[in-house]
Amino acid sequence: MGNYFQTIVDLDAVHADTRTLAASGLDWLVREGIVRAELTDCVLGAPSGHPPGPSWAKAVDQEDWVPSDGLRIETSRTVFDCGQGEPSFAVCPHCAGRVDFYTDRMEEIEGAWEPFGEAINVWSDTGSAAVACPYCRRSGDLTAWTWSDDYFAFGYLGFQFWDWPAFSAGFLEGLSRALGGHRVVLMGGKL
Ligand SMILES: [Zn+2]
Numbered sequence: 001m002g003n004y005f006q007t008i009v010d011l012d013a014v015h016a017d018t019r020t021l022a023a024s025g026l027d028w029l030v031r032e033g034i035v036r037a038e039l040t041d042c043v044l045g046a047p048s049g050h051p052p053g054p055s056w057a058k059a060v061d062q063e064d065w066v067p068s069d070g071l072r073i074e075t076s077r078t079v080f081d082c083g084q085g086e087p088s089f090a091v092c093p094h095c096a097g098r099v100d101f102y103t104d105r106m107e108e109i110e111g112a113w114e115p116f117g118e119a120i121n122v123w124s125d126t127g128s129a130a131v132a133c134p135y136c137r138r139s140g141d142l143t144a145w146t147w148s149d150d151y152f153a154f155g156y157l158g159f160q161f162w163d164w165p166a167f168s169a170g171f172l173e174g175l176s177r178a179l180g181g182h183r184v185v186l187m188g189g190k191l
Contacts, residue, residue, distance in 0.1 A: 003044050003069075003162060003163060003190065003191045004162070004163050004164075004188070004189070004190050005044075005083065005160055005161065005162050005163075005188065005189055005190070005191065006160070006161050006164060006166070006167055006186060006187070006188045007074075007080055007153075007158045007159065007160040007161075007186070007187045007188075007189075008158065008159040008161075008167075008172065008175055008184050008185070008186055008187075009080050009153040009155045009157070009158045009184060009185050009187060010025075010155060010156070010157040010158070010179050010182045010183075010184055011153065011155055011182065011183040011184065011185060012179075012182035012183055013155060013156045013157040013179070013182060014156060015077065015127065015156050018075040018076075018156045018157045019075055021157055021179055021180070021182075022073050022075045022157055024178055024179060024180070025073070025157075025159060025175060025178050025179055026050070026073060027178075028174070028175065028178035029050070029053075029071070029159075029175070029178075030050075030053065032053075032055060032058060032059075032174070033053040033054045033055030033056075033058070034052070034053050034055060034056055034058060034059045034171075035050040035051065035052060035053045035056070035070060035071045036050055036051050036052070036053045037050065038050070038051075040070065042068075042069050042070035042162070043069055043070050043071070043072040043160075043162050044069070044162055044191065045072075046072045049069070049070035049071050049072040049162070050070050050071040050072075050073075051069075051070040052066075052067045052068075052069075052070060052164070056164070058171070059164070059167055059168065059171040060164060060165040060166060060167055060168060060171070061165065061166050061167070061168045062165060062166070063165060064165040064166075065165060067161070067162075067163055067164040067165070068163060069161075069162035069163040069164075070161070070162065071159060071160065071161050071162075072160045072162070073157075073158070073159055073160070074157065074158040074159075074160060075156065075157055076156065077123075077124065077127055077155075077156055078154075078155060078156070078158060079120055079123070079124055079152060079154060080152065080153040080154070080155060080158050080187055081151055081152050081153075081187070081189070082149060082150075082151050082187055082188065082189035083189030083190050083191045084189060084190055084191070085149075085151075086101075086151070087101065087147045087148045087149065087151035087152065088100065088101055088102050088148045089101060089147070089148045090116060090131075090145045090146070090147050090148075091145060091146045091147075092133040092135060092136060092138075092140055092145065093140045093141065093144035093145055093146070094133060094136050094138045094140055095133060095135055095136035095138070097133055097134070097135030097136060099112060099116075099133075099134060100112065101113045115131050115132070116131055116142075116145075119131045119142045120142065120152075122142075123142050123143075123154055129141075129142040130142060131145060142154065150185065150187065153185050153187055157179075159175065166188075167186060172184055172186060
């Protein structure tokens with residue numbers, strides 16, 4: 001099965017309120033019985049996380065398997081991605097122009113990725129970055145560009161679940177409500 005993760009990223013959280021929001025989200029997850037309040041050794045790449053609760057099945061579409069691993073909450077500025085692979089294109093928030101990183105034959109297009117790679121580094125350091133679109137020439141906030149397979153999300157709060165069956169839309173709505181109605185995005189991947 002590998003190690004499969006689903007990360008629910010809060011797109012509206014800002015640095016100042018991540019801890020409060022993380023607590024609200026966790027409180028809701030514990031009250032619903034989806035995870036347990038205690039911390040155990042149950043997540044990859046972190047010392048501890050919250051293991052599945054008695055009502056974990058409420059969160060998933062189909063009970064394909066019983067999740068063995070838990071939840072880790074990320075509360076710092078993070079470039080969330082889908083694990084393996086990489087994006088094949090990005091789309092400009094102004095003109096919807098598509099910047100391809102590869103040719104049809106999957107050869108790297110020289111220079112196409114660099115402005116995005118640099119902007120991602122700047123955003124990681126400062127929380128703010130933009131990329132000028134090669135089509136319309138306008139500068140687009142890095143967080144407003146969209147990516148093939150929704151590969152990236154830039155944010156300050158992420159709920160990362162390891163090795164759970166696919167989450168349901170209702171679960172995402174519930175967590176969004178617990179976060180004050182913030183927009184959330186689900187990112188899935190394998191490590
Ligand atoms: Zn553009």
